[in-house]
Amino acid sequence: MLLSTRDLTKTFPGTKALDAVNFDLKAGEVHALLGENGAGKSTLVKCLTGAYRRDSGDILFDGRPVFPQSTLEAQAIGIGTVYQEVNLLPNLTVAENLTLGHQPRRFGMIRPRAMQALAEEMLQGYGIDIDVRRQLDSCSVAVQQIVAIARAVHLSGRVLILDEPTASLDAREVAMLFDVVRGLRDRGLGIIFISHFLDQVFEISDRLTVLRNGRHIATHPVADLDRMQLITAMLSHELQHTTSHRLQRSADTSGDAIRFTGVGRRGRIAPFDLTVRPGEVIGMAGLLRSGRTESAEVLFGAVSSDSGTVTDARGAVDLHNPRSAIAAGFGFAPEDRKTDGIVAELTVRENIILALQARQGWARPIRYAEQLRIADDYIARLDIRTPDAEKPVGLLSGGNQQKVILARWLATHPRFLILDEPTRGIDIGAHAEILRLIEEVVARGMSILVISSELDELVAVSHRVIVVRDRTHVAELTGADVDSDRILRAIADPHASAEVAA
Amino acid sequence: MNVHALPLYATILIFLLAYAICIVQFPAMLSTRVIGNLLTDNAFLGIVAVGMTVVIISGGIDLSVGSVIAFSGVFIAVLLRDTGLHPAAVFALLLVVTTAFGAAMGGMIHVLAMPPFIVTLAGMFLARGAGYMLSIDSVPIDHPAYEAMQRAYYVMPGGGRLTLLGVVMLLSVGIGMIVLHRTRFGTNTYALGGGEATARLMGVAVGRTTMMVYAFSGFMAGLAGIAFSVYTSAGYPLATVGVELNAIAAVVIGGTLLAGGSGYMFGTLIGVLTMGLIQTYIVFDGSLSSWWTKIVIGALLLLFIMLQKGLLRLRVSA
Known part of the structure; x- marks a missing residue:
């Protein structure tokens, strides 16, 4: 084994970010690391690269325990990382970025020609042909990403961690990057690949590991899995066939409903209809970046809709920004509590x-x-x-x-409250209390939209569940149809969802 | 070809254009005498601007340099008056003091994670106060070595004098160019200005580089203090008030991005000369108030800041 973790544990106040995780990376494989937000992927990577110090457990490199304390030390051990952004300095040239810290010198002075030659040598075999004297920010994002990989490989050479490397690339650039990754794999590097794009995971990886709530859920060769099994592993789904306990008590349909008709935003979420009735809990399910949060932002006016209308019993509702939404009696607790929620x-x-x-x-x-x-x-x-x-x-x-x-x-005292992942990263006790609270306020006539990766939680609280995939609302499950299996199928498989929706 | 060199070209163009206008109006300005005086009169500003360029490229600012120049003058004058030390020894001692002062400020900026503006503002008051502690009045310098230094010049063709001060200034710029463009320290300085967090991830010793940046600026401020004391033959604690702002202006007019990460040492020399040229023009004209210098410099600064904004937008959209 090239790189392993044994019982790796890391705790932050209030949450266990990593709970005795065992993870193995072989030389010459691309190993995808999957999980929803807060599953522990980034904490695991940060422990491996020395950005975090682990609480307990071992990291073994070539079978020997290692204790990286910083990115530099991890690099010296042989673990290099390329992040989605903030890798290189845009104001330096390609050559300076590649050679920073080990520029060839004579009498303390940098030799520009030798530096360029070294940079060109480092870029060999990556299939890009650029003038290394160009300033980095004049290159495309894909080229910058490859330059970052070339630097990381040159400096560490054994393990390469790619954290969402394709997030801002187009299809052609992704193909170019994957050629580079395959080349490195064939040279014997162990590559950890983190991505939310499942198609890319299936395309490039040899094995994959799923984390959930800081725990290791499964490791499989990619060939042994289909999308359904993978998504089942990623989303919390421990109780089989749970059905909503709200079936008996359907929502009040007579009252003052808010009707969203054809609202959406080009490039973020396709136009959708939604009717919010008083005293109703609407669940919204889907993978990360499927359009869940984007829907919520449009509903709250955080991102203004470029189509459609919103009406209630009194006529049109103005939702062009959050202030008007608050005035209309809306509320929104965003997903990222630390940066968007609390002050x-x-x-x-x-x-x-x-x-x-x-x-x-x-x-x-x-x-x-x-x-x-x-x-x-x-x-x-x-x-x-x-x-x-x-x-x-x-x-x-x-x-x-x-x-x-x-x-x-x-x-x-809002009439419609949107909760984006209200229970993420909080302990069990608080979790239960927040669910209880949702029921309590709904009983008094408030409407709630809950976005969650925890399917069982959605099934337990929702009257209806809307499934989002590829930035489109693909299915709506009501009444007896609200169960985790159906939700999963709608998330995973286009054909199944067509049946459900029909 | 390189959009980031654009401000440098603009600086050079503006300088040449301004000089051409001067010559058309006053043909006498096309003379090595004017050029020699331009270098001598702006020597201390040019030297201190070399240090300021490095600081600004690193993404910082050094407000203490004007006070450090004044302190240096008083320090030299008092030591020469009260001790039997040779000026060379006094100069060496002074450079050690000002370099250490700069390094201490850099260390505080890094360790306390304080904005450079605040730390060097404190340094500015501290250095000015230290000057007053040594002497409240102007202290004249009367030393044979000083007379020798003032009389050391090379007569250029056309009768202009290339003085020792002018040579020291040009040498400082040359050394500054090597430090900034040809050493790892220089590249690290650009890296800091480009993004401290990224620079740290890429292995730049951020703390040491920050200390060295301000130590370099302190050294250059000390050297500028020596130049200023040779230029005026005196040390006065109230001298060179606001010179730090002139230096910053020269650096920005020289095409360096005030936000850090981009700029050229050569541009700073042109920036200093441009400011000196405006002054010279006003002297030649004779009827204009010298405050016009400030107005023209203000307009030039505005122009360059707008140019930089435009470039930033170019970079973002690229």
Whole structure:
């Protein structure tokens, strides 16, 4: 084995990012690493490259335990990494980027010609023919990516980790990159390939490993798997044939529904229809980057729709930006809690009051006593574990941060609340409480759209589930049809979904 | 061919154009005397701008240099007055002090992860205060070596004097070009300006490079202080207020990107000479207020900042 991990464990406050993961990479293979966001892929890579220090477990390189403390040390051991972005310096030439730190010198002075010759030598066998004196940012992204690979291979030479290398490439460039990757594999390098594009995974990899919630789920030769099996492994699906327990209590169809007709955004999500009825939970399932979050952003006006109409009982609803959406009684708890959700430096009180104050307008401040009353009320109702309302929210655990975001929206008494991955990366207790909370507010007539990778969770809370694939709403399951197997089939297979939709 | 060299070409073009206009109006300006004076009068600014160029390319800024020049003058004058040290020894001592001062600021910027603006602002007050501690008044320098240095010049054809100060300035630019364009330290400086996080991932010793960048600037500020003391034959703690801003202006007019990562040492020389040329034109004209220098420099700065914005947009869209 070229590179192995044994019982690799890494914990962050509130979550176990890696839980005793065993992973093996052979020389001369492309090994895909798969999993939804938060599955532990990037944590695993960061432990391998020394960006994170592991809590326990071993990393074995050629059978010997290694302890990389930085990218440089990992490189010296033989592990090179190419990230999706931020690999090279756009303001230097190709040759300078390739040779940075080991430029040929004489009497302390760089020899430009020798440097160019070295750079050209490093690029040999990669099938690109460029003037190495060109500034890097004048090259295409694919060429930049290959230059980054050439540098990583030259400096480390044994293991190459490619983290989403194709995210910003077009089909022709992907083919060019894959030729390079195959060439390196045939030279005996072990290559770890991380991508959300399953077609590419099937095209390039020899074996694949699936992680979920920080745990190793499966490792298989690619030839032994089909898409269905792979997606089943990636998405949480432990209970067979769970059906919605909400079947008996259908949503109120008489009330004031919000109707989205033909809304969408070119390049992000194809136009779709959606009717949101009071007291209804709509689930949205699909793989990462399938168009789930993009749908939510259009629904909330974070990305304005370029087609279609939105109406309710009172007529047209203006959703051209989040402010108008909030004014219309919408709320949106985004997927990336840390960057898009909480304001870490502000206190619990300030975070809870944020949306309510924004809706009132900043010219009419809410009195401090009133703010404190609202904050304390939600801290009690949602059981937010904080010593008091004045603690900066960044110091709370993930689950409690999520509750603060929920409290922020609940304080505005919205009629339609969108929750993007509300339970990701939080502990079991908080998880259950958030699901309970969803049921509670829905019983009072609020509508909720939940986006989740946890199918069982969707099945448990949703009246209806919409399945998104390739930036299109491909199926809608209602009533007795809401079960994980059907959702999985709709996600995986175009033909199956046509049946379901019909 | 290279869009990033465009500001350099623009700088050279503007300088030649401005000089041509000067000559058309005052044919006497086409003389080695004018050129010699241009080099001598702007020697200290040129030297300090060499250090500033490296700092700005690294993505930083050094506000302390004007105060360091004043401190250097007072330091030299007081030591020559109160001790029997030879100027050469005093110069060496001074360069050690200012280089260490720069290195200390660079170290703080890195270790405390503080913005260079704040750290060097503190350095600016500190150096100015240290100058006052040594002397409140102007201290004249009266040393035979100083007279020798002031009289050391080469008479160019046409009667212009290429003075020692002018030569030191040109040498500084030459050394600056080698350091910036031909050493690993120079490439690392560009790397820092291009993106600190990426540079670190690529193996650049960010802390050491940051320290060296500000140490280099401190050394050049000390050397500029020596040049200024030779030029004025005195040390005065209130001298060279705002010279750091002139140096920054010269660097930007010289085509260096204020955001860091892009620029050429040669451009800085042209930037300094352009600023000097405007001054010379005003002297020749005789009727214009010298404040016009500031207005023209302001306009040029605006032009170059807009040019850089345009280039950034080019780079983003490319």
